[in-house]
Amino acid sequence: MTACWPAHDAWQHALRNAITDPNELLAKLALPVQLGDAAALAQFALRVPRELVARIRPGDPEDPILLQVLPQQQEMIPVSGFSADPLAELGANPMPGVVHKYRDRVLLIGSGGCAINCRYCFRRHFPYQDNQLGGEHWQQALTYIDTHPELEEAILSGGDPLVTPDSRLKRMVADLAQRSHLKRLRVHTRLPIVIPDRVTEGLVNALTGTRLKPVLVLHCNHPQEIDDSVRDAIKRLIRAGITVLNQAVLLRGINESVDTQKALSETLFECGVLPYYLFVLDPVAGAAHFDISDAEAKQLVAKLQACLPGYLVPRLAREIPGEPSKTLLLPGQ
Numbered sequence: 355m356t357a358c359w360p361a362h363d364a365w366q367h368a369l370r371n372a373i374t375d376p377n378e379l380l381a382k383l384a385l386p387v388q389l390g391d392a393a394a395l396a397q398f399a400l401r402v403p404r405e406l407v408a409r410i411r412p413g414d415p416e417d418p419i420l421l422q423v424l425p426q427q428q429e430m431i432p433v434s435g436f437s438a439d440p441l442a443e444l445g446a447n448p449m450p451g452v453v454h455k456y457r458d459r460v461l462l463i464g465s466g467g468c469a470i471n472c473r474y475c476f477r478r479h480f481p482y483q484d485n486q487l488g489g490e491h492w493q494q495a496l497t498y499i500d501t502h503p504e505l506e507e508a509i510l511s512g513g514d515p516l517v518t519p520d521s522r523l524k525r526m527v528a529d530l531a532q533r534s535h536l537k538r539l540r541v542h543t544r545l546p547i548v549i550p551d552r553v554t555e556g557l558v559n560a561l562t563g564t565r566l567k568p569v570l571v572l573h574c575n576h577p578q579e580i581d582d583s584v585r586d587a588i589k590r591l592i593r594a595g596i597t598v599l600n601q602a603v604l605l606r607g608i609n610e611s612v613d614t615q616k617a618l619s620e621t622l623f624e625c626g627v628l629p630y631y632l633f634v635l636d637p638v639a640g641a642a643h644f645d646i647s648d649a650e651a652k653q654l655v656a657k658l659q660a661c662l663p664g665y666l667v668p669r670l671a672r673e674i675p676g677e678p679s680k681t682l683l684l685p686g687q
């Protein structure tokens with residue numbers, strides 16, 4: 355069967371057409387406008403694609419997708435230990451757009467933008483605008499890779515790197531493929547979940563068109579984020595030979611139950627996606643109300659281990675500044 359590809363520019367329209375007005379969002383969902391918060395909105399804008407809004411249950415103020423995107427009053431309450439730059443990213447940049455923390459993998463900030471603004475994201479305070487890989491910065495990044503022969507994998511991250519047009523991605527991947535010490539190309543993205551039309555023929559060709567082995571890590575937190583359009587998008591990626599994994603963030607009020615996590619792993623696997631990481635929250639100012647203690651998180655994953663095959667249990671992890679890799683909360687997992 356031939357794949358049915360979306361129009362090549364439908365996603366760009368969806369991106370521009372995202373909802374940014376909380377009152378519009380709440381009215382669409384038949385919810386009272388008092389649910390939003392102007393100060394939180396001013397600190398970090400609301401942005402949610404209409405494709406994703408269609409998966410929010412109308413009339414439910416606790417909907418797990420709504421809670422990820424709606425600016426709320428709790429965000430403005432300072433909590434000790436929660437800061438603007440919890441991962442010390444600002445110190446790990448050898449040059450604009452390049453984050454090299456782990457020996458053999460380098461993270462390249464392909465785009466500062468995102469299709470969605472997730473309230474728990476550390477990006478809410480990070481100056482991405484000054485830190486992306488346009489023109490001359492891209493050449494500098496390539497030179498950086500050339501002078502680091504220990505690198506084996508380039509990771510396109512962001513923001514969301516797939517906000518970048520296919521033609522530019524294709525050139526970037528081709529440039530990376532010329533670095534003979536690189537073996538793998540990884541993309542970290544939430545776009546196939548929030549705007550499934552992003553998985554165009556041009557994108558798939560760009561990712562699979564070189565000798566680099568492509569891996570795509572999705573970001574999906576709740577099974578309700580996956581509908582038929584997402585299933586089809588994932589199918590297009592997998593059919594092209596791309597390895598597809600998922601990382602999620604553990605969020606209070608959204609996905610902290612055993613049932614939800616089990617359903618997330620099972621739903622992903624039905625689409626051919628393996629769970630990779632389940633991250634505990636980065637202590638970013640404005641997101642403290644989503645936090646789950648380490649003890650609760652470990653208990654949750656222990657319960658998942660008892661009711662799922664090992665390959666469907668995500669690794670519970672945290673990023674600690676200065677460590678040579680992500681840190682697992684359950685060593686040996």
Ligand SMILES: *Cc1c(COP(=O)(O)O)cnc(C)c1O
Pocket residue numbers: 453454455456459460461509673679680
């Ligand atoms: C998370 C991260 C990676 C990738 O780590 P993996 O454990 O391989 O998924 C690479 N570089 C940076 C800077 C990261 O934050």
Ligand code: SF4
Pocket residue numbers: 467468469470471472475476477512513514544573
């Ligand atoms: S898609 Fe990822 S980078 Fe963008 S706001 Fe959400 S969590 Fe942050």
